[in-house]
Amino acid sequence: MKRLLAVLLLSTAFAFAQAERVEPPFWYAGMHNPELQVMFYGKGIAQYTPSVSGNVPVKNVVKTENPNYVFITIDTRNVPPSDLVFTFKDTKGKTKFTRNYTLKQRRAGSAQRKSFDSSDVIYLLMPDRFANGNPANDNSGMAEKASRADINGRHGGDIEGIIKNLDYLQGLGATAIWSTPLCEDNHPAYSYHGYAQTDVYKIDPRYGTNEDYLRLSAEIKKRGMKLIMDYVTNHWGSEHWMYKDLPTYEWVHQFPGYAQSNYRMTTQFDTNASDIDAKYCMDGWFVESMPDLNQSNPLVLKYLTQNAIWWIEYADLDGFRVDTYSYNDKEGIAKWTKAITDEYPYFNIVGEVWMHDQAQMSYWQKDSKIAAIQSYNSYLPSVMDFTLHDAVGGVFNEDKPSWDQGMQKVYDNFTNDFLYPNVNNLLVFVENHDTGRFNHIYNSDFKKYQMAMALIATVRGIPQLYYGSEIGMAGDKGKGDGDIRRDMPGGWAGDANNAFTASGRTAQQKQYFDFTSKLFSWRKNKEVIHTGKMLHYLPWDNVYVYFRYNDKETVMVVMNNSNESRTFKTGRFAEGIKNYKTGKDVLTGKSLTLVNDITIEPKSVLILELN
Known part of the structure; x- marks a missing residue:
């Protein structure tokens, strides 16, 4: 005994x-x-x-x-x-x-994996709001239960819903998918967005399993598409298992306890900034439910680096989008980024640097000459072009030409391209999951949508679409984030219409989808758009003309942002037109002669392949 x-x-x-x-x-x-x-x-x-x-x-x-x-x-x-x-x-x-x-x-060749680049069109989706492919996992024993009646709650979209609609995305012309975070976010409310993660090695069971995520990756690759993970280095959620039993007091930034960021990212490089202001930018918490991780702690930095690399190997990823990149400890995040690109030399990472000045944004791109003044290099390959986003957020309502309004704003954005080490590796977009909805801002004006999409499809960089815009989806930021993150119609059983199918779309949805699909499907094989040079002309009467060209091909874009038809002589554009005689409009198929005057309708765009 x-x-x-x-x-x-x-x-x-x-x-x-x-x-x-x-x-x-x-x-x-x-x-x-x-x-x-x-x-x-x-x-x-x-x-x-x-x-x-x-x-x-x-x-x-x-x-x-x-x-x-x-x-x-x-x-x-x-x-x-x-x-x-x-x-x-x-x-x-x-x-x-x-x-x-x-x-x-x-995997064979893992270290040399290719990533997303300017030949791609990225489709950004929020999985909880995209499609519910498996209603059985809607709750999965988690703190917040699904309720489509709650605009800010869980609605039940999941990985299976993405997989079931990959053909839809491919038909749209998308070549890469960026999903907002899929890792576990087990908070009692407002957990659907996924940016307050509670386990960074586990897919949230309401989205599926780790194995489901691997299956998504494999299905994407079968279609020749790419998978981009939304990675969060700056913070976790307050319900993270490790936050409840911290490895060390310095794992997160303490004041002690909570203090909110001042969000003033300029303090990261401002030579006149006070130490306390810089500290509260980097070390302050984004919000109270998101403890701020201390990337200057070697244990934390190694943990985050290995977690990122683990997901690349495990899920066969093709890239990262990094949330709140410029809020991190700048030295720590540079080490994190370099460690990943040392492992994968061709792996692309785009950082969210939400600033409103090209010099400030370019500071964060790899090999920035501006950052080099301070002997700093972030090693971040790509940043998001927020100044272009700022311009398109109002420019199509500015009908009258002036010194600094209308298409002049768009022109001015590109005059500062010299500040960027790599303009082809900028993410260009008109909206995302945090901004106002384009179709709400412009009252679902299809002509203005056409101009905006044509712009991001034909300028330098990597275009990113936000889910639902391609069917005319709107949403009022003034009502909160939930309204700019509406459910895709047809993603749930019993929906009134199914926008994922041609027969299920309304007339408006069909108009938007057909245009978007035609535009971005054309872009797929246009090397002149992916990597060609740009030549642009000062806007005249709110008409903006620019060329994308290489040794083999030239594309001429004419954008009329006025409320009247415009007729102009082509002689002014001889430098771009060269010896070409005609241009075929990508959108209508019509041919125009380049030796005569060109007339363009109000609020419209021509994309001309020159012959």
Whole structure:
């Protein structure tokens, strides 16, 4: 009896000492950086001494003031794909527990993977609002339950809904999909947006499983398309399991506790800024429910870097969009970005740098000459062109030409292209999940929609569409974010119409979709648009003319933003027209002679392939 009791006590102690979490949960052999930091979490785990099998060197063991964590760095150099064993011993050298750990085989050519670029058209969707492919997972035991009646609540869209509508996206002309975050966000309210994540190694079960995300990636690639993950380095959610038992006080920024960001990103490079203002920009929390991560802490930075790389390998990703990029610790985020692009030299990352000045935005792009003045390099390949977004948010209502209104605003945006190290790697857009809806701002004026889409389809950079705009979807930002994130019609059983099918679209939805599909499908194979040079002319009577050209081809774009027809002589544009005699309009198929005057209708655009 005593012996049985001793065995039971021993087995109970053994079980009690087991690691509750191991992150990353597995890794890959043959990585560029062979040093792997494995985090073990469990009650009192720091009291034990760890080792690893297979003659794998343990480079470092870090224990913090929290005894429930231990961070073990091993050297995987020349270690083949294999199963390792971590052993944890007490002070007497007795094994308390072991944990198997796998180094997996990488995909062939993984390190050289290609990414999204200026040949792509990115479709941004919010999975909860796109389509509900599997109603059975709408709640999945999570804190917030699905309720389509709540404009700010969970509506039930999921990964299965995206997979079922990939043919729709391909038919639209999209070549890459950027989904807002899909990792677990287990908050009691307003969790659908996903930017307050509570487990960054797990897909939210209301969207599906990790395996479903892998299936989405595979299905996207079958169609020759690309998958972009929305990655958040700046903050987690206040319900994150680790925030509830912090590895170290300095894992998040403390004041102590909460203090909100001042959102003044200029303090990151302003030589006149006070230290306290700069601190509150970088270290202040975005909102109270989003603890601000401390990227200057080496443990945090390594954790975020490995998590990002793990998702690239695991889900075979084609790129990142990084939320609130310029709120991060600027040195830490540069190290994070460089570590990823060192592993994947052709991997593209676009950062959200929501600023309103080209010099300030260009500061954040890789190899910026402006940032170099301060000996800084973010290593970030791409930034979002928010100044172009600012211009198109009002320009199509500015009917009368003036010194600085109307199409002059658009022209002026491109005059500052010299500030960017790589203008072809800018993300151009008219709206996203945080901004006003274009079709609301312009009262569903189809002609103005045509001009805006034609603009982002033909200028330098990578165009990004926001879901629903292609069927005329609107939404009032004044009513809150929920209204600019409406459900796609047809994504739920019982919807009045199904905009995912040609037969299910209303007349207005068909008009918008057919135009958008024609425009961006044409763009797919136009190298002159992807990488050609740009030549533009000062707007005249609110008419803006520009050319995209290379050694093989020239495209002429004419945009009339006035309420009257405009007729102009082509002689002024001889530098762009060269020896071409005619131009065929991409949108109508009509041919125009370039030796005579050209007339363009009010609020309209011509996209001419020159012959």
